[in-house]
Amino acid sequence: MTGGGDTVDIRGAAHAKVKHDSAVRHVTGKAIYIDDMPNVPGTLEALFVTSPHAHARIISIDGARALAMAGVHAVLTAEDIPGHNDIAPVFSEEPVLASGTAEYVGHPVALVVAETYDMAFAAAKAVRVAYEPLEPVLSIQEALANKHYTFPEQIMERGDPDGAIEGAVNRVSGRVSCGGQDHFYLEGQVALALPGEDNDMLVYSSTQHPSEVQHGVAHVLGIASNQVTVEVRRMGGGFGGKESQPTIIAAAAALAAHKTGRPAKYRMRRDDDMVVTGKRHDFDFTYEVGFDHDGRIEGIDVVMAMRSGNVADLSSGVLARALCHGDNCYYLPAVRFQGYPCKTNTVSNTAFRGFRGPQGMFVIEVVLEHIARELGKPVEDIRSVNYYGTDDRNTTPYGQTIKDNIIAELTESLKNAIDYDRRVGEVERFNAHQTSLKKGIALMPVKFGVSFNTPLLNQAGALVHVFTDGSVHLNHGGTEMGQGLFTKVAQVVATVFQIDIDNIKISSTRTDKVPNTSATAASSGSDLNGMAALNAAETIKDRMAGVAADHFEVAANEIEFRQNRVYAGNESLSFAALAQMTWAARESLSSTGYYKTPEINWDAKTLTGNPFYYFTYGACVSEVVIDTLTGESRVLRADILQDCGKSLNPSVDYGQIEGAFVQGMGWLTSEELVWDDGGRLLTHGPSTYKIPGSRDVPPELNIHILEDAPNRVPTIFRSKAVGEPPLMLALAVYLAIRDAVGRLGGGRLMPVLNAPATPEAILTAVDDIRRRAEAGAK
């Protein structure tokens, strides 16, 4: 299996730069998203009525006036839910429609169903909801002070951090925070529910997790999972925002369809989407670290307080991942990471590319910078002495031994390739000659653990049929959100059968084809589904080989699949002819496939184990310039070296690296979520919430995939996951901005700069560090 992708004499084999399977449909407008599906006559539109209060008791909901309006079919509240008003993905008591109390501005309290969206919109305004406002908890700090959590805190500890910090010759402490982020998938949340006979429900949902939508809908309607089918062909972007969140929308559409007996659609408009659905968690960090004269960390204690929002959602896994990435690439002999899931009256935060790995790395990088400034040494020297070793100093705070560490070599080779030291010198010269513009440069190394933190999620299924004309139907539990998963898995199947990829029909993800799936998340899509599809295809291939062996009267191991044909020595058959022959021999040409990641385990109580099958590595150097008069910043150049193992599809992987980096850049620089004193989100559209545009990305962005680096463990054709890890490379941009600001203070002062480093934040940091430098303070 592991060498299997090397044959290149078919179109679309593994490791080839195959184009996205839907590319032609995308450029011609023929790719169908859910809102593009031809309307079934009688389809109704659903729309939430949402709470204007961050925290309030719901006294009454009166839909009479709305119901009397033209075209309105239903006004539904929590009481109308036939099953359980709960769609919690991990815990419980996370309702579709708030009952009793509304817990954030935007909390759905009722659902209006009408002939058209405009009618639903007018009716939603006519629903009378009486509230008794309650005191909201809006900040992380307030929740933290009151131990107001959505689930118990998680403390990861090894050794005696207090003693180690105490006994160290140097100590520093500090605080820093990073903001949240809206996913801003270009296709907003959308679902279409079609009622069938016997209360069955077919739901088209733009979701990364069809099985969860299926369970949520069944739960809400009070029917069995076998009565609900969920289908998704593609999403217009997901990024984690369509992991747990689509269940709310799908459940609403299904409830509307169930109650009215008519198809119902809910396409959430952008402003509602941004207010109602969850985002990346923002974090407040405080840290204390003890280290020796070389900057080697001896003990560290970090408080990671995150905004969970009004409910837990996926936050427990999120927090565990933050704790598991608080080490990044560094060995921490004595360590305590304290994670607190702060419950606030804001929208529930949720999965977002990186799943809090980015936040974990964020704080340790600031800590390293602090050590460097304290000692007056380049931060690169501090990194070098703290990098994980290969044979010793190689166990993580959660007890996993790292067996594939290449970070020191990888960062060295990137630095050499771009002449890092010379570039640093140029930055210094530039700054010496400029008064208002200042440059900064920084390197960011990344080690990212691959696998879901929860071991049981690391499983996948596939379903492959070969038809008698030799064409192949491929289905698996993974979902396509633009990341090229469907293309990669089709490459795997093409490679197994040694047929051109054009013969493989990629089909929508459906819960009735492959059941009980995990979300397409944690970068694991191709690792898991590629292996499951490989398993299914090899099963069929073995049967076909048996039939061919009988036909040619040779042993089965002498049969070779090559270039769309099947060979026994010099004799051969076309793949299609063998398919026909296999059918005639009454052998099945259909198979399921299954895969579970080996070697992983995790003890959620002690926060120890081997949660990751392997690690992937990358590094980035970014150079920025800031305007000290306006606070504006620009990334001038970024160079990336990313480990993809033996890439399944370098073109797709390039796209993932570039996209993730730019998205990370947005998180750390321009994307700022602003809430007012009442807990209302003020940045609820692209006019106020700035995601990177074509002029914000670095004009020079050089991306290289690490060569000759097959995965050491037998993943699908020795490739590595790539969806999330490069997002964290963008921390280089944030660190470079800090570097530029820090240079104004002479190098020894810590900039006071949280993320996102907006112009306002940079300007404040510039003024602050200048003031401190002038005062001669530290």
Added chain:
Amino acid sequence: MSYSVKMTVNGKEVTGEVEGRTLLVQFLREHLGLTGTHVGCDTSQCGACTIHMNGRAVKSCALLATHCEGQDILTIEGLADGDTLHPMQEAFREHHALQCGFCTPGMVMSAIGIVDDNPDPSHDEIRHALEGNICRCTGYHNIVLAIEAAAQEMNK
């Protein structure tokens, strides 16, 4: 109150009954079934709904259907000549200038507008002109390369 509108869409004359508030994008998608034109933001910021009106790239969510009376509209569906893609479509495909594809139709329509205005745009000019189109998946790099390549093809 409803209004009758008549316009040319992708070379064909079409008519319809719309409300005064009906947006061109709604008319295209819901009345004509031309769903290749996407809605990304509902507020004229993202560019996913870009089409051509009388040869100019415009956002169809920022126009009322009634404003387009008698106008000549071109959508993504009208671009290819049968199975032969427009050079811009071909370049987007060839250069991997798409991931989820949701922004793609609007990008392609805007991109053609850019080249129409400036037959030989530099990277910088392309980036500048593309600012009204948001892509959340890519980092625009391949989109810029695709537009550059298509410009050369279109100038032939």
